[in-house]
Each structure stands twice: as structure tokens, then as C-alpha cells.
Amino acid sequence: xxxxxxxxxxxxxxxxxxxxxxxxxxxxxxxxxxxxxxxxxxxxxxxxxxxxxxxxxxxxxxxxxxxxxxxxxxxxxxxxxxxxxxxxxxxxxxxxxxxxxxxxxxxxxxxxxxxxxxxxxxxxxxxxxxxxxxxxxxxxxxxxxxxxxxxxxxxxxxxxxxxxxxxxxxxxxxxxxxxxxxxxxxxxxxxxxxxxxxxxxxxxxxxxxxxxxxxxxxxxxxxxxxxxxxxxxxxxxxxxxxxxxxxxxxxxxxxxxxxxxxxxxxxxxxxxxxxxxxxxxxxxxxxxxxxxxxxxxxxxxxxxxxxxxxxxxxxxxxxxxxxxxxxxxxxxxxxxxxxxxxxxxxxxxxxxxxxxxxxxxxxxxxxxxxxxxxxxxxxxxxxxxxxxxxxxxxxxxxxxxxxxxxxxxxxxxxxxxxxxxxxxxxxxxxxxxxxxxxxxxxxxxxxxxxxxxxxxxxxxxxxxxxxxxxxxxxxxxxxxx
Amino acid sequence: xxxxxxxxxxxxxxxxxxxxxxxxxxxxxxxxxxxxxxxxxxxxxxxxxxxxxxxxxxxxxxxxxxxxxxxxxxxxxxxxxxxxxxxxxxxxxxxxxxxxxxxxxxxxxxxxxxxxxxxxxxxxxxxxxxxxxx
Numbered sequence: 001x002x003x004x005x006x007x008x009x010x011x012x013x014x015x016x017x018x019x020x021x022x023x024x025x026x027x028x029x030x031x032x033x034x035x036x037x038x039x040x041x042x043x044x045x046x047x048x049x050x051x052x053x054x055x056x057x058x059x060x061x062x063x064x065x066x067x068x069x070x071x072x073x074x075x076x077x078x079x080x081x082x083x084x085x086x087x088x089x090x091x092x093x094x095x096x097x098x099x100x101x102x103x104x105x106x107x108x109x110x111x112x113x114x115x116x117x118x119x120x121x122x123x124x125x126x127x128x129x130x131x132x133x134x135x136x137x138x139x140x141x142x143x144x145x146x147x148x149x150x151x152x153x154x155x156x157x158x159x160x161x162x163x164x165x166x167x168x169x170x171x172x173x174x175x176x177x178x179x180x181x182x183x184x185x186x187x188x189x190x191x192x193x194x195x196x197x198x199x200x201x202x203x204x205x206x207x208x209x210x211x212x213x214x215x216x217x218x219x220x221x222x223x224x225x226x227x228x229x230x231x232x233x234x235x236x237x238x239x240x241x242x243x244x245x246x247x248x249x250x251x252x253x254x255x256x257x258x259x260x261x262x263x264x265x266x267x268x269x270x271x272x273x274x275x276x277x278x279x280x281x282x283x284x285x286x287x288x289x290x291x292x293x294x295x296x297x298x299x300x301x302x303x304x305x306x307x308x309x310x311x312x313x314x315x316x317x318x319x320x321x322x323x324x325x326x327x328x329x330x331x332x333x334x335x336x337x338x339x340x341x342x343x344x345x346x347x348x349x350x351x352x353x354x355x356x357x358x359x360x361x362x363x364x365x366x367x368x369x370x371x372x373x374x375x376x377x378x379x380x381x382x383x384x385x386x387x388x389x390x391x392x393x394x395x396x397x398x399x400x401x402x403x404x405x406x407x408x409x410x411x412x413x414x415x416x417x418x419x420x421x422x423x424x425x426x427x428x429x430x431x432x433x434x435x436x437x438x439x440x441x442x443x444x445x446x447x448x449x450x451x452x453x454x455x456x457x458x459x460x461x462x463x464x465x466x467x468x469x470x471x472x473x474x475x476x477x478x479x480x481x
Numbered sequence: 482x483x484x485x486x487x488x489x490x491x492x493x494x495x496x497x498x499x500x501x502x503x504x505x506x507x508x509x510x511x512x513x514x515x516x517x518x519x520x521x522x523x524x525x526x527x528x529x530x531x532x533x534x535x536x537x538x539x540x541x542x543x544x545x546x547x548x549x550x551x552x553x554x555x556x557x558x559x560x561x562x563x564x565x566x567x568x569x570x571x572x573x574x575x576x577x578x579x580x581x582x583x584x585x586x587x588x589x590x591x592x593x594x595x596x597x598x599x600x601x602x603x604x605x606x607x608x609x610x611x612x613x614x615x
Contacts (some may be wrong), residue, residue, distance in 0.1 A: 086543050086547070
């Protein structure tokens with residue numbers, strides 16, 4: 001039996017009453033550990049597994065030789081040898097690059113509790129939900145700005161232009177929001193925080209949320225070019241889907257307007273036209289087709305619209321529009337597109353739009369010329385003129401020949417009808433400056449647009465200051481002079 | 482709160498080494514005669530396979546350092562290492578691999594303008610932060 005010295009490292013001295021070394025009689029390492037276990041079981045438990053194998057994070061040295069391999073414990077010992085127990089010293093900052101990055105972000109991005117975020121939201125801070133569409137579809141905090149992570153940097157300034165607006169970023173669990181918050185800080189937003197625990201916590205804490213109405217996958221695909229535009233986006237596209245537009249006439253102006261509005265996703269198109277498709281219409285009325293000659297125009301238009309966009313609801317009004325029928329039709333719509341070719345109906349539309357406070361998107365064509373405007377005396381807070389403010393009375397019939405009498409370049413109603421469609425979409429989305437108080441005049445031969453200012457007439461018999469609606473008249477008689 | 486004494490120059494020595502080794506983790510030993518006063522800071526090579534995420538000290542180096550310290554009546558009273566991209570707070574890895582009754586000094590964000598240096602006492606039930614004194 002020989003006596004060897006066992007050197008105890010500082011972290012394990014607690015198991016041997018603080019001693020830095022022990023003298024043990026043993027002929028082998030195995031025997032040495034057995035002897036140690038008799039009085040210092042805790043120490044040996046730190047060295048050996050329950051199965052009696054050397055733990056991976058402990059090293060044994062005999063003098064300066066490290067014991068390794070399956071026979072390490074059977075190593076013979078001779079008197080005077082020193083056995084050192086050496087702990088493996090290891091550790092590290094984080095388990096993965098992601099954890100390291102998150103740790104860094106947590107150190108630099110302030111995190112706030114959902115309840116605090118809700119309180120700050122009431123005080124004007126913007127809650128920014130950066131989750132994906134399908135997540136938002138299942139619920140999102142009330143009044144949150146919803147802007148997915150993928151377009152965040154590109155679109156945030158359109159939604160929150162003031163870089164000093166405090167932003168609180170929310171995701172599902174409070175991790176993605178940290179990355180998003182960092183990007184927003186880089187963009188220049190001065191005060192950005194991340195909502196701790198994300199929407200999961202928000203919901204669990206009983207804070208207010210809604211299940212927002214959203215476009216389905218087919219609609220997202222169809223209107224993807226609109227969705228890319230911040231002026232339209234999902235909110236705007238839903239607005240269009242909710243809109244009801246009445247087209248008076250499915251002719252030269254109504255054809256392009258109806259098709260493009262259907263393509264744009266206007267939810268309901270009403271069409272007033274009592275006429276049938278005539279072959280002579282097809283030179284310009286592109287909503288109709290040769291094989292539908294003889295079909296009611298409203299029905300023909302419906303077929304073309306549904307072929308283009310089956311989601312559009314088409315309401316047909318085949319009755320003749322007059323003083324008796326107009327009040328049964330107009331109040332159901334948000335806006336009226338005047339695509340008529342006669343003065344009697346034009347004045348009727350004007351008067352009915354005044355009565356029902358609807359915007360009247362006016363268009364007219366004659367040979368090589370056309371004009372567009374928006375007549376809207378009911379506009380708040382800046383009312384515009386009505387058609388009567390400009391033309392209190394119709395011109396004598398001999399000075400105002402219709403297309404069927406004077407002819408029209410077939411392409412021209414396309415230009416004017418589409419300008420009407422553009423004005424319509426602007427009004428529905430409430431973007432840009434509508435042609436209220438302005439008449440856009442197009443001279444196709446000269447290739448020139450001209451804009452004319454139009455003032456509202458405060459003495460106008462129909463929309464003048466303080467005037468109550470005077471009632472409809474016999475428009476046929478009125479226009480015959 | 483527990484305390485550990487580390488002079489300003491020793492602290493600076495760790496910060497400098499950690500910055501020097503960035504983006505890898507730096508590591509080394511803390512030697513002292515008394516358990517709660519660091520007399521010497523040693524810088525040791527990081528032998529980890531992924532030195533940007535972990536540190537590992539060669540046990541032979543430990544053996545030598547322990548023997549040399551013992552000759553000077555010193556002992557290994559702890560370990561220091563850096564977290565190149567994290568706070569000076571013990572990570573899960575640190576916790577899993579900690580030895581009891583040692584000081585763990587951690588340098589966080591060594592390349593940052595104001596790197597962190599924090600001290601932790603490794604007890605049987607986990608880490609407790611210590612006050613750093615000079």
C-alpha cells in the first residue's frame with residue numbers, strides 16, 4: 001500500500017473541509033476513489049458518474065499526466081505521486097447566434113408590458129402590429145397600425161410620418177418585435193419600444209383586440225398591385241369592396257368606367273340603362289360584344305363585368321331614369337357617374353345628386369373633345385359647384401347635337417370615361433384632389449388638356465346658400481326650352 | 482450582497498484582453514490569497530471549438546497555474562470570461578458548467594463604447610451577483 005497526495009481544486013474544497021490536499025493510501029486510481037468515497041462521498045460524486053465512470057467535465061492527472069481512455073481508473077499509483085483533480089472550466093455567452101443577437105437587442109431596446117402599451121396608446125403612442133397577415137387575421141389590438149415585418153421599413157413613413165411619434169412594436173411573442181424595433185430606430189424613429197410577450201400576452205391580459213376584416217388569398221392576389229400602394233393598401237381595397245357606384249348609362253363613357261371600376265374591385269356597380277346593344281355602339285362601347293347585339297345593355301354590361309371580376313355585385317336598373325324613378329335608385333349609392341348623352345338626364349342627375357348630397361362624376365364627349373368634372377355641392381367642408389352653377393339652363397337643342405347626330409371619335413369616350421373612373425376611385429378612397437370646382441377639358445385633335453376653374457354660385461337655384469331643394473321638373477320640357 | 486475586490490488595473494486588464502479577443506470570447510483565471518480579493522488576473526487561451534460562442538480552458542493549463550499559484554501561496558478563486566455580444570450576465574451555458582464557490586467575472590459587450598464588467602458568486606443554488614470593490 002502506498003500513500004499518494006490528492007490535490008483538491010478550490011471549487012471542490014467544500015467537500016473536504018476546505019483542505020487543499022489529502023494523503024490517501026491506494027495502489028490504483030480506482031482504489032483511491034473508493035477510499036475517498038468512504039469519508040468524502042460528495043467529492044467523489046463530482047468526479048464519477050453513478051455508473052462509476054469519470055465525468056466529462058472533470059479531469060484527473062497523475063503528476064502531469066492526464067488520465068484518459070477506458071483504463072484510466074485502473075492506472076497504478078506509486079508512493080509519492082500526486083493526483084490532481086482538475087475541473088473543466090468552460091462556459092460561454094450564449095447558446096446560439098440568435099440568442100446572442102436577442103440578448104443584445106434586449107439590452108438596447110426598451111420592453112414594455114402590454115398594459116402599459118395600451119395606456120400609452122390612449123395617449124397618442126402608435127401600437128405597431130408587425131405580424132404576418134394570417135396572424136393578424138386571428139386578432140389584433142384595437143387601433144393598431146398593422147404593417148407586416150416584410151414591408152415595414154418601406155411603408156412605415158407613409159403610416160407614421162412623424163419620426164418623433166413614440167412607436168410600440170408588437171409581434172406574437174415579443175421576439176420579432178425586437179428585431180423590428182431595431183430597424184425602426186435605425187430608420188430614425190426616436191422612441192421605439194417592444195411590447196413584452198407580444199399579442200399572446202396582450203390577449204391573455206384581457207386587453208382590447210378585434211378580429212380585423214381582411215382580404216382573402218384570392219383577393220390579395222387579384223389586387224396585389226393595389227396592396228403595394230400605401231394610398232390603397234388593404235384598408236383602401238376593403239373600402240372599394242364596400243363601395244356602391246351608380247353608372248348612368250352603359251354606353252361610351254359607362255363602358256370603360258364600369259370595366260375599370262370592376263377590375264379595381266368596387267364592390268357594387270349599379271347600371272341604369274334601358275337601351276339595347278346596337279352594332280353602331282360597338283365602335284366605342286367596349287363593354288358590349290358583337291354576339292350581344294340586341295341584348296339589353298345593362299345585362300350585356302353585367303356579363304362583361306362578371307367575366308372580368310365575378311366578385312363584383314351588379315345591380316341592374318332597366319327602367320327609364322326620370323323624376324319618378326330617380327329617388328328610388330340614387331340613395332342606395334355612394335356616388336354617381338354621369339355617362340349620359342342628353343341634357344334632360346344630365347340635369348336630372350345633377351338635381352338628384354344635390355338632393356341626396358352625392359358626388360356627381362360628370363363626363364361628356366363631343367366629336368374630338370371631352371370634359372370631366374366632379375359636381376358636389378354636398379361636399380364637406382368645401383362644397384363645390386353643381387352643373388347648374390355653370391349652366392343654369394340647357395343650350396337650345398340645335399346647338400347641342402348628340403353623338404348620334406354629330407358623331408364621336410370612338411377612342412375619346414375611353415379617355416373621358418377612364419378619367420371619370422379615376423376620379424371615382426380617388427373619391428372612394430379619399431385620396432388626392434378631386435376635380436371639384438375644376439373642369440378638365442380634353443382636345444384630342446390638339447392633344448391638349450386644359451383645366452378651368454369653376455366657382456360655386458351662391459345664388460344657384462338648386463345648391464345656392466340656404467336653398468332648400470326646389471323639386472324636380474319636367475326635364476324633357478326643360479331641355480326643349 | 483457579496484463583494485469581491487478587484488483593482489482598477491486588473492479590471493482594465495480584463496476589459497483590454499476581452500476587446501483584443503473580440504469577436505471571440507476571452508477567458509482566464511482569478512488568483513488570490515484570500516477568497517474575496519483578486520490579486521492576479523491571468524489570461525488563458527480559449528480552446529473552445531466555437532470560440533465566438535463558448536470558452537474552454539485546457540485542463541493542463543489549469544494544472545500548471547494551480548501549481549504555480551500554490552507556490553506563491555495563492556489559489557484559483559475564480560474565472561473570468563467575456564460575452565462578445567451579450568450582457569455580463571451568466572448565460573444558460575455558464576450556469577450549466579459552473580463550479581461552486583468561485584467568482585465568475587464576466588465582461589459584456591467588450592467592443593462597445595462602454596463595456597460591462599460584473600461579478601457573480603457561484604453558489605450551490607446558482608449565481609448571485611457580487612459588488613465589485615477596489
